[in-house]
Amino acid sequence: xxxxxxxxxxxxxxxxxxxxxxxxxxxxxxxxxxxxxxxxxxxxxxxxxxxxxxxxxxxxxxxxxxxxxxxxxxxxxxxxxxxxxxxxxxxxxxxxxxxxxxxxxxxxxxxxxxxxxxxxxxxxxxx
Numbered sequence: 796x797x798x799x800x801x802x803x804x805x806x807x808x809x810x811x812x813x814x815x816x817x818x819x820x821x822x823x824x825x826x827x828x829x830x831x832x833x834x835x836x837x838x839x840x841x842x843x844x845x846x847x848x849x850x851x852x853x854x855x856x857x858x859x860x861x862x863x864x865x866x867x868x869x870x871x872x873x874x875x876x877x878x879x880x881x882x883x884x885x886x887x888x889x890x891x892x893x894x895x896x897x898x899x900x901x902x903x904x905x906x907x908x909x910x911x912x913x914x915x916x917x918x919x920x921x922x
Contacts, residue, residue: 817891
């Protein structure tokens with residue numbers, strides 16, 4: 796089992812920045828894929844960014860590319876999401892996810908790829 800705990804959410808003005816963190820514990824492997832998803836009210840959960848543990852490659856949704864950066868601290872088993880130039884449409888509950896094995900890159904954007912999920916952290920972008 797893997798436990799994931801997100802932190803770092805909050806209220807920020809448009810154009811501002813936030814840094815989310817996801818602390819992983821339990822049977823965590825450095826090669827496990829990890830990702831961030833988000834869900835806004837009334838909408839489906841959507842992919843935000845992924846870190847492929849096997850080779851360190853990163854993947855982003857088009858809507859956040861160039862603004863968000865995902866990184867992983869292998870020593871502390873922590874996944875980060877640096878969010879810059881935030882927009883009101885980024886408002887959502889952000890979830891951290893971790894998977895087993897080493898899926899191909901095309902699978903990293905799919906929620907079904909991930910076996911473990913955190914409880915989520917609220918991000919609100921508003922003036």
